[in-house]
Amino acid sequence: MSSAEELTPELMLAFYRRLYPFKSIFGWLNHELAPTKLFTHREFAFTLAGDVYLRYNSFKDAEDLKKQVLALNPTRFEIGPVYSARPRDKKTVLAINFKPILRELVFDIDMTDYDSIRTCCSDAGICRRCWNFISVAVRVLDQGIRDQYGYKHLLWVYSGRRGIHLWISDKEAMELTDDERKALVGWMTVIQGGKDVHKKVNVRTGLSPLPPSLQLALETLRTTFSEFVLPDQDPFHSTEGWEALLQLIPHAETVKKLRDDWSDAPYSTSEERWDDFKRIIQKQEKGSRLRKTLEYAAEDIAIQYTYPRLDAEVSKHRNHLLKAPFCVHPKTSRVCVPVDPANIERFDPGRVPTVGQLLGELDKAVADASDKEGQDGGEHRSGEYGFYVPCSYI
């Protein structure tokens, strides 16, 4: 990844003035052409240079928002819920008349939650290889939410560095209470437990098949496990790696056998070790309790190494703020562009344009165009840079 260009205030201001798609953001939040409470009662929070944080701003329309952004020139801004009164009036209305009422259902997936299972990068790092974890998360969640909850208006947005956000704008999703969000997140949360917990997948009751929500995802997860995790991430190659795997096998005899074998085979790949485990399973009598136990353990392991890891707190509360799409990530200078879930595998976080690149290209395009007939270089041109703007509400 190239080191970030310097984000000067001038660069940011030019970006907001010439490129930021205020009208699209307005249309997406507002759901219709004339401003509604969905926009006018919506909280915007600005982060200014020097970590000044301004909450409870609200605006009449796209133009009003743009004016304020240009005046403040924030390093980024966040979008909160629709309140029962205009957020800018918060100080003058009674507390009981100022409550969050509507909010997109949001999800946040961050690569750092994968540090215990990815081997190519760590911490803030991300590359095309570990992006595969995000890809599979997007596919599983996108499919699961559409199928199980019937929501249709899903917007996936690259978070600018090492993660992805999902915004769901269906009316019913916006109306969910915090308790209902908590229930939904509970349904979606499969990987649970901190560093001290080895087995992070505990979704079965006894020796039973997976709940239906996971059965739908299982095919995708299995494929990812065998085609990406094992050969590419090679998580069981190191002693530490295969010991972590053994922790997840609930049968002492099998564990002992594998440990004995693997202690003498330091160069084996994860695929070879996984085959060793599978061979033991196949040796057990069909339909026996032990075989079932091991088969389910293998399924749970594949899930543990592939299932989306959610930051649950973000999704549970209506008043949580989330960075607006198309903002610029201050560390990478990259623009938080929407991502098409159908082509998520082709998305490369390393090739997302930075502010400087975008402005440079825009200058060039404007120069080219003015050579011909002098068009304006307005917002609509952002389409040329691969931005994907869902038009369902616009």
Add this chain to the structure above:
Amino acid sequence: MYKVQKKKPEVDIHSQLKYRFRLNFYDKPPLDDIIIEDFETFALDRLRVLAEIETAFVRNSPWETIKKHTEDQCRKYLELGHTTAKTKDLDRERQKDHISHFVLRLAFCRTEELRRRFVKAETTLFRIRYANEDPQELISFLKSRDFDWVEVSSAEIEQYRDQLDAAGGKGSDTFYKVGLNRDAVVVFPEVIGLHQVKWTRVPDLVEKRKVFLKGGMAYVSSKEQSSIIFQSFQAHLEKALELTAKALPRLDEDTRIVPILDHLSQGFLAGGTSEWNNATSANGDEITADMVDDISRKHFPACMRNLHNALKRDRHMKHFGRLQYGLFLKVLGLSIDEAITFWRRGMSTIQDDKFNKEYKYNIRHSYGLEGKRANYPAKSCQQILMNDQPGSGDSHGCPYRHFSPENLQTALLSMYSSQGLTSADIPEIMQIVKGGHYHVACTRVFEITHAKYGIRKDNGVGDGESVTHPNQYAAKSRELELGATKGAVKKDTDGDVAMS
């Protein structure tokens, strides 16, 4: 709507009853005139049950224990017979249930905290009654209400059989057979256009992945059907309480009712209300001034142990302390003459002259022999907890509430270690105290110090009842001792002499 089935004897009984069903969703307030005495006594009886439920939750009792305690309490205070029980005055029982629920709504709608606790206790009571409902009656009751669910067609069941099985966690046999209608089994809330309900009707099942979801609809197995009903009961009650809260300012003008409501909601905060006037007759034996010291060591709750020790130590006691302790001793069985002896000896810093002039009068007064000659009851835990907060020179009050944590630990160990309390028990008790559940802490100490009589955790002072009155504590303790020395005691659990 309710479908009339083939004529059966039960149907006739139904039609004669004003309250057709044992279970009640409390949609409509009682419209009959209510006499003010019923207003309060019905509510107090219900409150005892709800307070026990709350206490059981605080004590983290397992569901089976909560259920059993609640059933025991209901039998005493809020009996609700099955429709098939022809011998009982079912309408009267159901009316009491109905009225008491609505009175408590008035008392508990007033703060968010009270509403929350009331809803939890009431929903639990409903769940327990639901679990004990006769299957036939339950079907009629469920048919009498619109729960907004539809049965899934068999074609659809076939289509999603695998997923439904997986959601049920077991093989298809059990999944489809448990439930109300033996044949039709899987129900699902409806979707929007079709007058249907969404997954948000069963958030608890969704969170635990116990349903199959498709397009925002939850397919709920009959096994989990009760979840919809309980959620519906709860949501209904929450909404109703908020509406009542808004309407209540008008009620504040009715001066007869407001003090009763205050009393009721306070009672809940202190873990139930209790009058304990019958303990003397129950035990039947008088006690003398000489016996008090010995009895105090074996049978007194911490508040009275503390008062007794303070009197021995200071040889004097201030007004509220004398009042709290004196009335307790009266109900315990100390006659007026013995009381005068006891206090004359105890208050040894006072000259005879002064004692006879001032203190003797007070003692006789508290026995109803002077002044307006009222028979004052002993103070309940609620009164001790809520009224007359002790100042620095006072010894009255409730040690669990009014002592600092350090002093409480020391005091408990010095009072009760001879009866089996050890420092290993202290953290649990302090945890309960920290949560503000003083009567639960006191109950736990009772259990620990009466283990030798076979009292176990969750037994409380008997039948899982928790401490609500110092005299109840002492009487139960003495009963246990008596039972152990004489063999079996023939007494019902209430401490009343069984009538036959």
